[in-house]
Amino acid sequence: MNDEEAKAGVIAEYEARIAALERKVGQLTMELDLEKTPRMWTAGGSERFFVISGPLAAPSDGGAKP
Numbered sequence: 001m002n003d004e005e006a007k008a009g010v011i012a013e014y015e016a017r018i019a020a021l022e023r024k025v026g027q028l029t030m031e032l033d034l035e036k037t038p039r040m041w042t043a044g045g046s047e048r049f050f051v052i053s054g055p056l057a058a059p060s061d062g063g064a065k066p
Helices: 003-036
Strands: 039-041 048-050
């Protein structure tokens, strides 16, 4: 193998390592985002319920007044 082929092999190894690290960063970012999401646990702890909030319904929509 000549010098140019050796360099190409090293570059390919670096690119593969970079791709693996980028995937890991993406995975960890998603895990952190999930930890920031408010959630409530049931007594058994096996089911998740997510709390979603928004503006109160307008009185014209038949919503209750605050």
